[in-house]
Amino acid sequence: MKKRALLFFTILMVSVTLTYAQQRQITGKVTGADGSPIPFATVQIKGTTSGTTSDQEGNFKLTVTGANPVLTIRSVGYATIDYTVGAAAAFTVKLNEEDKNLQEVVVTALGITRKKNELAYSAQTVQAEELNRTRDPNVVNSLSGKVAGLEVRRNSTMGGSTNIVLRGNKSFQNSNQALFVVDGVPIDNSVANTTDQATGRGGFDYGNAASDINADDIANVSVLKGAAAAALYGSRAANGVIMITTKKGRQGMGVTVNTGLTVGTMDKSTFPKYQKQYGAGYYDEEDNTYQSPDGRFWYADIDGDGTRDLVVPMKEDASFGAKFDPNLMVFNYQSLDPASPYYKKARPWVAGAHDPSYFYKNTLTTNNSVAVDGGNDKGNFKLGYTKTVENGMIPNARLVKDMVNFGASYKLSNKLTASASVNMSKIDGKGRYGTGYDEYNVNQAFRQWWQMNIDMKDQEEDYKRNRLNKSWNLTSPTNPIPTYTDNFYFMRNENYERDGRIRYFGNITLNYQINSWLSVLGRSSMDTYDQWQEERNAVGSKNPSSYSRYDGSFAENNYDLILNVDKQLNTQFKLTGLVGGNIRRTHAKYIRASTNGGLVVPNLYSLSNSKNPILAPEEADSLMQVNGVFASAGLGYKNMLFLDLSARRDESSTLPAGKNSYYYPAASLGFTFSEVVKAPWLTYGKVRVNYAEVGNSAPAQALYDPYDKPTGFGSTPIFSVPSVKRNSDLKPERTKAFETGAEIALFDNRVSFDVTYYVSKSIDQILRLPVSRATGYDQMFVNAGTIQNKGVEVSLGVTPVKLKDFSWTMNINWSLNRSKVLDLPQGVDFIQLSATALQSGVTVGHAMGQAYGVIRGKDFVYDKATGKPIVENREGQAVLPGYYQISSSSNEVIGNYTPKWIGGITNTLRYKGLSLGFLIDIKKGGDTYSLDQAYGQSTGIYEESVRLNDKGVSIREDVSKGGGIIFDGVTPDGKPNEQRVRVSGTRGLGVNGFPNKAYIYDAGYVKLREVSLTYSLPGSWINNLKAFKGIDLSLLGRNLWIIHKNVPYADPEENLSAGNIQGYQSGVYPTYRNFGFNVRFRF
Template sequence: MKQKLKVFGVLFFAFAWQFAFAQERKITGTVSDKAGLPLPGVSVLVKGTQTGTQTDFDGKYSTKATSSQILIFSFVGLKTQEVTASSSTVNIKMMDNTTELEGVTVTTAMGVKREKKSLGYSTQQISGKDLDGGAGNANVANLLSGKAAGVEVSRNTNFGGSTNVVIRGNKSLTGSNQALWVVDGVPIDNSNSNTTTQATGRGGYDYGNNVSDINQEDIESINILKGAAATALYGSRAANGVVMVTTKKGKKGDNNVGFTFSSGFTVGTVDKSTFPKYQTKYGSGYGIGSSFLDADSQIPTVDTSNDASYGDAFTGQPVYQWDAFTPYSKNYGQATAWNAAKNGPISFFNTAKTATNSLSLEKSNEKSSISLSYVNTMQSGILPNSELKKNQLSARFSQKITDKLTANAYAAVTLQNTIGRNSTGYNDNILGNFRQWWQTNVDLKEQQNVYNASGGQNVTWNWADPTSPEGIVPAYWDNPYFTRYQNYSSDDRTRLFSYASLDYKITSWLSALGRVSLDTYKELQEERRAVGSIASGFGLSPVDETSGYQRYDNNFQEINYDGMLNFNKKFGEDISLTGILGMNLRRDNRENVLSSTIGGLVTPGKYALSNSRYALPFPIEQKYTKQVNGIYAQASLGYKDTYFLDASVRRDESSTLPKGDNAYVYPAVSGSILFSNLIQQKWLNLGKFRMNYAEVGNDADALQLVNTYTRSSNFNNEPMYTLPNTNNNSNLKPERTKSFEVGLETSMLDRRLGFDVTYYKTNSVDQIVSAAVSSASGFTNAWVNGGNIENKGLEIQITGTPVKTKDFSWDISVNWSNNKSRVISLPGGIGNLQLAGFQGGVTTNATLNEAYGSIKGTDYVYTNGERTIDQKTGKYMITTTSDNTIGNITPDWIGGVRNKLSYKNVSLAFLIDTQKGGDIFSLDMYYGLATGLYKETAEGNIRQTGVLNAGVAPDGTPNKVVSQNPGTYSNNYGYLAEPAKAFVYDASYVKLREVSISYNFPKKMFEGTFVNSATFSLLGSNLWIISKNLPYADPESGLSSGNKSRGYSVGSLPTTRDIGFNLTFKF
């Protein structure tokens, strides 16, 4: 029964007390909707009594009443009807109630559906139909951008990369701030296996986060549970909010069979506003006279070892460039004109392509339903040799075993293979090469030609010394095509998510649910470094390697056992009581091994550990099991369908906390009043005031209690073990988040206009933090409890239908939210806790009395608030320390506006997504301006005339000294001339995030065929960055998901504008 009620999105029960009257007789009938389909779960009550029942799966009912008594038929979202029981058979057709918005149901914690009007906390539901704008998208998390108030979605541009979803601000100093993802009431793992080196911009690959395994074709809706009162039943892992995914359910009926086929194709091209605009006046070199090794020669030789473009001006004179020294080039031994290259780095990129095909089959009868779904995705990126293949298969089964017992099962398998993810960070990143260290005279097409002509050899533009045979080796950079086709990564992941449940209806108001779920995956990540590459850090080797192979095996399994009692009872016409009582046992197992060759590869092209030149280093292995046992209870009391009071409590015991002190309890209480029932205004459909207070606990990660030794290299053939750098703590206690929320919901003018306004305040205390300790202890850090982050903010959601006629409608949804965070205290009374350190001398931090995520680095020296100029050089004076706050990663506010216009069979929808404020440090500008790559460095004649920097002399008078370019390494821009503050940019943006145009073919076109309907859609995403401040990059471009990756832009992949189509047939 419960499964059927979920299908229709309601949960109304009536308890029947039978009274015997001499004149009573049996009344039977069928209740259907306006389309004539049977309605289960309709309440049938004899007016003025407690006698009643509800319709069964077939919409049938049976009760007793006299011929003069009145039957009341009520159903959520439909008009309540009163009919006299004058006949022994009473059939009812119920109609929509356009004035009862409060009848809407939403999915809440543990997958329980509740009426939205009864909730004392904020939720926001997004229909699966509103998730259709993701052209070329491979991660469902990206589809939340701009659609929910208080939900900050940080995409990045990495191929198949991860996405950060933070709800109502960062609550943990050093732990995860990601929301918990839940599918049909069951939590799923959303971690990523990216390294700390990758997350802090040193180098590596973004392997994505695991929420990308969710099959987008399966999604019915997504509901955002924002505050602690909404999420407390999920325990410690839901401290950061919950994203509830409800999958599509098969509909029971009389031998229904349905088949759906969908096919789509998308292309993506580089958004040129997110890639450098190079100056074309100067070539190789770091200053005037630095371009040529033999400038006095009649035909000089370009200094190919330079990886900058601020040398001699282009004059068209004949010179020997890099291609004159390789026999694989058509210019071998020949001089070519000293000009800017015809084919710059922008020509390196391909057109991205995504093809998606899906099939689904549904079959049902009165007692059972089964559905199967298959989705195949083939995606190629904008970089050469980048490809992602994904196959997803899901199956769902539901069987009504008896009138009281129903069985449900679901399984989803994802097989994903990815080749050629883009490098991230500073090291070995082609995009860093293009954005920071490049010669504008190098032609990319010629690099491609010589790579192909040489049979895949590392023929670079960056020879160490072209004048000697020994110097025809790479100085700093490999051939970009060699890097993409030889030094590439690959990864495979196989994932299974499944659950099975039994739902037993004990009485008309009480049911029991038993469920077991499994979430497991295996992944293999392989990284390659071909023989002949530039020496660089690789694998487990303590020194740079010119070749090598690394593999990372990662296995994860989580099993959840759930038992739950659900009750829903009415006492007369005025009092209702609903709730759940349950238990959960969660057991996580994770095993991973990191291993690599050392000393390089013996045989080129063979990527295996057995091909290591020297004995293999000891691998880094990790294995742990974590168990959390939880019990919980929740109850909601309603009075006169107007006043609602909720209370819940959960107690968890965690194996990652000290034995004997590993249990923690967190309560929640909320209430709401439907004041629209009290003032009875025709224009007001719904008016609700709500308030709540809740506390949520959070335990430690595994392996933080007791120190364990790590196996390291032998010492004189004897095994050696070392302690970790961070001292574990056997006295850790759980973190706790305390949350208060108050809100107002209204719907008016026949649901044509709605508002939802929320104010919240949270404090996260007793944070589990890795804090710095004295090195005399033998450690650099230690796990401690301490710290308090406060987040408070305002959320506004507005929905409206400004125009609605017979053929045309215009729907609009607006959301806006601001979150103000403040670090109230830090462990040990310190004033600053460094979160991450980046190249360029900048760090992100939690600083006392500042917003979370302050960016620190060198700053200008100020005089009376003005930047101070050194009167000897004309350049800015720079602080000698890097502890100055020069920015913050937290935005001032975020928002989105979605419009949908429909005319007959055609609809147009578009989404504007915006962020105001927040800051980002650009290492690309830090280096790229210094190397003379960007057009700013060659505007006008500034290299000859110098620059009059805006500012004042140390005595406060206006600056009059011109900064000159006297020679090599003397650029007026970049890291050599300016502080880190100069490269911190406002991360604001306004984007046309999604556009979709859909056409539903008239059904009469398919009369007499087996096609029931067909829809054609044009889809677009990221079509236009309307406004941004970060030069030559997307403000959303980042390294990875998680705290450590925010506020830093380095070597990012440019954004693509994606446009495509989708065609769907239903049979």
């Protein structure tokens, strides 16, 4: 027994010795044909799962066995090779570049991957590195300026929504947002904002659902712009498609860790410049406004000495009062507060030492993520987690996002592959910013209605002293109730909102490769989320205490079965195509309820704490299904001529039975002329043309009239018809689109450009039009109206410098879109987007013969001969002499929010491991109406209200003292106006003397949108850190500089929120410059 054991041990030791004798370590370097290193190339021992990646300088080390091991070496943009090592211990492997124009692939509709040179429609891809270089918390914002034809309008609110529109707006009243698709599966991108935002009033901006997508998990984004590109999505493809492909696991095992923080500081050019010369009041010399001897202050005994004192006119929310004088002692709201150190004390009449900018603070955002991935020749997986914590610009504002994603793929056999992905996001918000014209928006006061004598630090201390509502705008010296707004620190810490959303989306896919050219794919996907929102009003607020709660849910399931064909028929012809079907089920519901009559117990926020029985909650529940069948066939000839035909038939439950099916055809033709025209300077050239029809389905619950159940009369239930009449004959909106273009690359891809011309016409618009109240309804659903969009898109890529260690690349995107309303329902000349006019009487909508997004309001009255506005010079008219005549109608076209063109310029400079990138984002034209300027000038808070006139005297001074102003214009008889008039709190500026037109501004801009500087540590350093494969250090910046703008004291991009109502600013938030640092570790 011992001999056998000794023999076995001897044989084992010999075997181990022989094995180790065969193992050896090799050292290699991967370079391009020009000798420049290729970093992060995959090096795998052929036939095994063992391998490694090259470092930043292209070097790698690997342990191999056998006399002649073979390495498979691959890198993006280079041809994959098999390299036989032989006996060499050190060697260099050179990879040749692939012709990227022929090999570049694009993820197209339904998640099908195709070579870009086979496509005959416009599609543009943004890679992860370019998309996420500055790590914006909302990945949708990161597309700005990077895709020709894509207009991105962001908002500065914490977690705020983003408007993302391709090739112009196509629907009058329904959504114009592009469809988002992740790994071939559509996901919801609803904007869950309060309805009052649509009227210019108040509300909270809860952001887009697409912000749930984890930017760290994105591999690339393909933007399918035209109808032909998106036609296979049928009734939801009219607005284009944002195709997101997520990262997959790689060969071997890897761990990536990102950690970073971003600090934001206010861009002072987007916040008011206040005058510091005059304080509270609406003083008018002629009216002797208030009770004090000079008419500038309230007059009451405050300190109890029996003598009346000068008191700030606290009720007034304007600064057209007395001029500041530090020698003048005045009593203010603190003089009435027994808890204040200034109780019954007067203070000098001076401007507040801390103006409203004190209320804002620097923002801080942290972003940390970890990802583990791996794979072999059978399958791969990737697991990631990202946590983002955003602390907002105003007190008690915080947004936390937790995102987990998992994806895996495995070959069950040589023919069958299974893959699955699941994404989870959890969002918790607290203290989102109030928006629009609403008291919960602090900027309603800071930009429109303010007293320059208020010190914000005093307001802060007044609240912190006992957490009570000590506001500055008291009703009277004997009535401490605020007239207009609460103490803002009280409001932000007591009357804040809270919200949350938990979302899951993903898919399970089986792909069976029947033979080399035929495969079948089955896919089941899900997108579901639950969200809640609560708003509160504390006891002690100006308004009665209250609590409201919203709970909503959304679920969409898609089931796809697709047969794919990809066959090389012979040396000349190639056939590609698919046949498939889709079932889509969508279920959305919500319930909203509020307390009635106030809260019983202070600080207990619950519906059961209502003083009176709560009213019947508002509820909605909608379920819809669309069944679709589709087919596509493509024929390629000599890799030169490509013809594609596709069609989809949808059957929708939201359309009437018997009329609920509709077809969407598409045809495209591409010709790669560089296969025929051979020239040393021509690398690639293709022309293309296509035509397609897509749609926009009817909304749920638009066919048949339900019954509303309002609050009953005592114990008697009441039912009523809704305010909107349904229409059982509705058809889907339909867009017919034509596109032609060319792609050309020159001088070995040193210069490339893609130019596209398109025309689209959207017909059968689904509208809610006003009807006579005699019908028993306010509105009715109808099909009517036509809008046309036509435009040009240009994408230009240039590499001015390309050396061994240094390169400079430039990408330019530019697009121009012209929209025009061609038809409206009979008897209708304007379709208003909001149910009522926006604040100050402005309306936004669509007018016959005009571009999409008309802004209407009151205008000047113009002299026909000179074109100048008329200034009245006669007594007894509606307008006093010396002031502008204003149109009697508020239906004058005063602007249009559609830009003339948009563009972006991205520069990337690389030197060895150092990379510098920056993006300049440009928008030319488009208008916006500023309610902030209209009201802010009326109340005298801006510098403009104290400017000097042509005599060097303040325009607020009396005309007899050389003050006042001469308005530019002509008198009714056409002569230049020469009459000087004074400016006061009741006339001369803002809405007290100017029409809406005066506050229409060009919303164009030029911005330094992004800057990033990244340094990848050299491979020689990393080799000494054995635990790491790479370390990247990055400095980043977002929205660093508005190089040019026309809107005073605001960012021209700012609007109420995402949606069709744009071109209107009310209480907008300042833009913040963001500076960040990020470190990425690869293990």
